Amino acid sequence: MENYYLGIDLGGTTTKFGLVTTEGRLKKEWWIPTDCRQNGTRIIPDCLASIQKELASELKQKRILGIGMGCPGAVDRVHGTVSNAFNLGWTHAQPIRAAFEQSLCLPFFLENDANAAALGEKWQGSGDGEKDVVFLTLGTGVGGGVILNDQLVTGVGGAGGEIGHFPVTNPHSFDCSCGNSSCLETLVSATGIVKLAESYRLTTATTLNHCPKLTNAIIFAEAEKGDLLALKVVNEAANYLGQACSMIANLLNPHSIIIGGGVAEAKDFLMDRVRARFEQGNFPAVRKTTKLKRASLGKDAGIFGAAYLVKIRNTAG
Amino acid sequence: MENYYLGIDLGGTTTKFGLVTTEGRLKKEWWIPTDCRQNGTRIIPDCLASIQKELASELKQKRILGIGMGCPGAVDRVHGTVSNAFNLGWTHAQPIRAAFEQSLCLPFFLENDANAAALGEKWQGSGDGEKDVVFLTLGTGVGGGVILNDQLVTGVGGAGGEIGHFPVTNPHSFDCSCGNSSCLETLVSATGIVKLAESYRLTTATTLNHCPKLTNAIIFAEAEKGDLLALKVVNEAANYLGQACSMIANLLNPHSIIIGGGVAEAKDFLMDRVRARFEQGNFPAVRKTTKLKRASLGKDAGIFGAAYLVKIRNTAG
Numbered sequence: 296m297e298n299y300y301l302g303i304d305l306g307g308t309t310t311k312f313g314l315v316t317t318e319g320r321l322k323k324e325w326w327i328p329t330d331c332r333q334n335g336t337r338i339i340p341d342c343l344a345s346i347q348k349e350l351a352s353e354l355k356q357k358r359i360l361g362i363g364m365g366c367p368g369a370v371d372r373v374h375g376t377v378s379n380a381f382n383l384g385w386t387h388a389q390p391i392r393a394a395f396e397q398s399l400c401l402p403f404f405l406e407n408d409a410n411a412a413a414l415g416e417k418w419q420g421s422g423d424g425e426k427d428v429v430f431l432t433l434g435t436g437v438g439g440g441v442i443l444n445d446q447l448v449t450g451v452g453g454a455g456g457e458i459g460h461f462p463v464t465n466p467h468s469f470d471c472s473c474g475n476s477s478c479l480e481t482l483v484s485a486t487g488i489v490k491l492a493e494s495y496r497l498t499t500a501t502t503l504n505h506c507p508k509l510t511n512a513i514i515f516a517e518a519e520k521g522d523l524l525a526l527k528v529v530n531e532a533a534n535y536l537g538q539a540c541s542m543i544a545n546l547l548n549p550h551s552i553i554i555g556g557g558v559a560e561a562k563d564f565l566m567d568r569v570r571a572r573f574e575q576g577n578f579p580a581v582r583k584t585t586k587l588k589r590a591s592l593g594k595d596a597g598i599f600g601a602a603y604l605v606k607i608r609n610t611a612g
Numbered sequence: 613m614e615n616y617y618l619g620i621d622l623g624g625t626t627t628k629f630g631l632v633t634t635e636g637r638l639k640k641e642w643w644i645p646t647d648c649r650q651n652g653t654r655i656i657p658d659c660l661a662s663i664q665k666e667l668a669s670e671l672k673q674k675r676i677l678g679i680g681m682g683c684p685g686a687v688d689r690v691h692g693t694v695s696n697a698f699n700l701g702w703t704h705a706q707p708i709r710a711a712f713e714q715s716l717c718l719p720f721f722l723e724n725d726a727n728a729a730a731l732g733e734k735w736q737g738s739g740d741g742e743k744d745v746v747f748l749t750l751g752t753g754v755g756g757g758v759i760l761n762d763q764l765v766t767g768v769g770g771a772g773g774e775i776g777h778f779p780v781t782n783p784h785s786f787d788c789s790c791g792n793s794s795c796l797e798t799l800v801s802a803t804g805i806v807k808l809a810e811s812y813r814l815t816t817a818t819t820l821n822h823c824p825k826l827t828n829a830i831i832f833a834e835a836e837k838g839d840l841l842a843l844k845v846v847n848e849a850a851n852y853l854g855q856a857c858s859m860i861a862n863l864l865n866p867h868s869i870i871i872g873g874g875v876a877e878a879k880d881f882l883m884d885r886v887r888a889r890f891e892q893g894n895f896p897a898v899r900k901t902t903k904l905k906r907a908s909l910g911k912d913a914g915i916f917g918a919a920y921l922v923k924i925r926n927t928a929g
Contacts, residue, residue, distance in 0.1 A: 369897065427768060441863060443760055450865020451744060452901030457862040462855050462893030464781035473895055538779050542859055545774040546758060548767020576779030578790055580686065584769030 296358045300605040301401075303342065303364040304411065304597030307331065307382040310342055312349075313598035314357065317606065319419045321595065323353065335384030339391060343398045350399075361402035362395060363604030365411025365597045369453060375405050404604040408597055410447050410456060412590075413440025414607075415600030416553050420592040425550035429543050430590070431458050431536075433558035436472070437480040437487075443547065445607065459484070461539050467494060479539055483532045485511040485558050492528045499524045511558060519564055530568060537572025544585040545578050555590025562589065613675045617922040618718075620659065620681040621725065621914030624648065624699040627659055629666075630915035631674065634923065636736045638912065640670065652701030656708060660715045667716075678719035679712060680921030682728025682914045686770060692722050721921040725914055727764050727773060729907075730757025731924075732917030733870050737909040742867035746860050747907070748775050748853075750875035753789070754797040754804075760864065762924065776801070778856050784811060796856055800849045802828040802875050809845045816841045832878045846878075847885060854889025861902040862895050872907025879906065 297316060304311040307329060314323040327345050330337040346362075368380030375392020377385070395403040406414070413430035422428040422442075430440045437459030441448040448455040459480035460473055469481035469490055481487045489509050496503045501524035502517050503509060518525035540552050552573075559565065566589055573587050592599060614633060621628040624646060631640040644662050647654040663679075685697030692709020694702070712720040723731070730747030739745040739759075747757045754776030758765040765772040776797035777790055786798035786807055798804045806826050813820045818841035819834050820826060835842035857869050869890075876882065883906055890904050909916060 425768075439863075443765060444763065446761065448760060448864055450898070450901070451742075451867045452865050452897045454865040454895055454897035454901070455863070457865070457895040457898065460862045460895040460898075461859045462862075464855070475893065475895075538781070539859075542778045542856075543863060545777045545779075546756075546772070546860060546863070547765055548769050548771040548774070550768045576792065578771055578774040578777040578792075580769045580771035581767070581774065581777075584767070584771070 296356065298358050298360050300602035301346070301359050301362045302598040302600070302602030302604075303362065304408065304601060305329065305338070305342070305364055305366045305383075306408070306597075307367065310338070310345075311594075311598055312345065313595070313602060314354065314359075315599060315602035317360070319599065319603075321598070324595075324598065325349070329383065331382070331384040333384070334386055335380075338383060339389070339394050343394065346399060359401060361404065361605035361609045362399065363404045363406070363411070363601035364391065364395075365406055365408040365601045366391070367408050370405050370407045371453065372405065372449065375403065377405065402605065402609050404608045406447070406601070406604055407438075407440075407456075409438025410440040410449070411600035411604065412438070412555065412596040413442055413456070413553075413600065414447065414603045415592055415596035415598065416555065416590050417442050417600075418603045419599045420596060421553045421588040421590055422551060427547065427549035429458075429547065429549050429552045431540070431552070431554050432556035432590075433484055433536075433554065434556040435484060435486055437484045438556075441547070443549070458539065458543070461542075463535050463539070465535065467491070479535060483536045483558070488514055488528060488532050488558065491531060492525065495524055495528065501525065515564065529565065533565060533568030534572050537569040538576055540569065540573045540587060541576030544573070544581045545576070548581050548585055551586040551588050553588050553590050555593075555596060559589055613673065615675050615677050617919035618663070618676050618679045619915040619917070619919030619921075620679065621728065621918060622646065622655070622659070622681060622683045622700075623725070623914075624684065627655070627662075628911075628915055629662065630912070630919060631671065631676075632916060632919035634677070636916065636920075638915070641912075641915065642666070646700070648699070648701040650701070651703055652697075655700060656706070656711050660711065663716060676718060678721065678922035678926045679716065680721045680723070680728070680918035681708065681712075682723055682725040682918045683708070684725050687722050687724045688770065689722065689766065692720065694722065719922065719926050721925045723764070723918070723921055724755075724757075724773075726755025727757040727766070728917035728921065729755070729872065729913040730759055730773070730870075730917065731764065731920045732909055732913035732915065733872065733907050734759050734917075735920045736916045737913060738870045738905040738907055739868060744864065744866035746775075746864065746866050746869045748857070748869070748871050749873035749907075750801055750853075750871065751873040752801060752803055754801045755873075758864070760866070775856065775860070778859075780852050780856070782852065784808070796852060800853045800875070805831055805845060805849050805875065808848060809842065812841055812845065818842065828875060832881065836881055846882065850882060850885030851889050854886040855893055857886065857890045857904060858893030861890070861898045862893070865898050865902055868903040868905050870905050870907050872909075872913060876906055
């Protein structure tokens with residue numbers, strides 16, 4: 296009987312489950328909608344019911360060593376709870392580990408979703424299994440995860456990897472959800488890039504003025520077609536991002552810095568610009584050794600990382 | 613017979629030696645001039661002769677478990693060599709560990725001088741012995757050291773902790789010794805602060821214009837007396853430094869970030885300004901947990917850190 300980890304990626308819209316071998320092969324994947332109504336009280340019971348159904352049928356003959364979960368919000372790794380996960384409807388700390396362990400009698404490990412994705416990319420994605428990897432995910436916000444010597448840097452207050460909240464010198468001073476302003480996230484997330492374009496477009500001749508509702512995808516498409524304002528916005532965002540990556544590289548000189556998330560789907564058009572600023576800012580010995588890469592697992596990074604949590608944290612064997 | 617570590621801090625002017633107990637008490641300290649003439653060929657023989665003399669007299673009854681050394685330049689930890697230590701007169705890689713082990717028959721551990729000072733402050737200084745500490749030293753240049761989970765982050769290319777080479781958005785674009793421009797070091801080191809003042813003073817009414825040769829100490833003294841330009845320079849440098857520390861804090865959320873070196877001798881006058889920018893840029897959970905501190909060991913940090921190298925790296929016991 297082969298051994299497996301069960302990885303769960305809990306998101307605001309869907310919850311994804313993956314059965315992963317101890318060597319990192321994804322053997323089965325399924326998902327359920329995340330029901331955030333009624334203060335999210337259905338979310339964990341729905342997860343448990345879905346797993347129990349699979350355990351009673353398709354997973355009956357599989358040996359599952361443990362369950363890992365990546366989840367939005369602030370994770371308390373000691374108590375296995377999560378708080379501040381407002382997009383799930385949760386208004387106070389949720390005892391997630393207790394619910395899983397009582398219901399399923401399997402070891403359970405909880406991590407922040409960006410950290411889980413970082414672990415996934417490190418283990419089976421662009422990190423090549425190397426010990427030192429930093430991950431940024433550019434979505435609605437900007438999440439980050441730092442892995443050094445094969446371990447997540449969680450920080451003394453649980454706030455390691457808050458790359459989205461780097462203070463950036465810039466002329467906009469957009470407010471951030473964290474209460475500060477000028478955070479990296481306000482400039483290079485999908486919403487940040489739209490805000491950049493909005494701040495310029497009405498005073499400039501641009502195809503973007505013909506667009507009633509700007510999106511990140513429209514801005515990148517117009518930039519690729521040569522619209523000067525869209526290009527200015529992409530260049531500006533790439534500059535902030537490349538500079539931030541260069542600081543990380545000069546501080547930690549990791550094997551690689553990996554960029555994932557929806558914004559990074561713009562592929563080479565974005566990455567070439569980020570890389571130019573990154574290389575320019577790197578200390579010579581860092582330039583030779585730290586690589587900047589695009590993530591390779593896409594939306595599965597969270598599942599792989601959640602499964603990997605079991606591998607690295609399950610001291611029961 | 614009590615056990616001791618011998619810590620050595622090799623600098624461009626003096627080489628300091630310290631006998632440190634395994635609990636971190638400095639029992640004896642001495643120094644010799646560093647003779648950088650003749651391509652620095654006398655430096656290591658002088659060190660060895662000084663130690664042998666002490667071993668034959670005062671240290672005769674002491675049991676020394678090993679020797680650690682902090683040294684300028686790029687350290688190769690595998691081969692125990694150092695290169696790029698131009699201020700010592702060394703034009704090519706020096707086989708330092710081989711020389712010590714052959715001559716003294718004691719385990720020998722080599723580290724970059726900023727990293728050694730970081731270890732010293734972590735062990736016996738402002739780091740309070742905590743596991744996660746980042747150290748910056750502001751001198752002629754800016755050095756740094758990152759300690760996570762009690763271990764130095766040396767980086768895949770040996771360039772971890774190059775905080776002095778963070779690319780900083782600023783209007784000056786001063787060239788840096790590393791070949792880049794706009795590195796943090798060009799703005800907040802002792803020489804950087806002088807450059808900042810030089811760039812402004814001739815076009816501004818300031819007491820600094822009466823000073824034929826500006827120094828960092830003069831700028832701080834005039835700023836404290838209320839000279840507006842000197843104050844502008846100190847505020848600007850503090851702003852760059854506080855912002856860099858805030859990025860480090862948001863990335864790693866360490867127990868503390870410690871600032872040492874000659875520039876930090878300006879004490880509260882500088883630190884209050886750095887702290888204001890630091891707090892402003894920190895993510896809320898980081899603001900509550902990561903402390904910004906001034907170094908407490910002064911010039912002895914390197915000796916303590918070199919001694920601590922033996923404690924953490926000597927697997928022979």
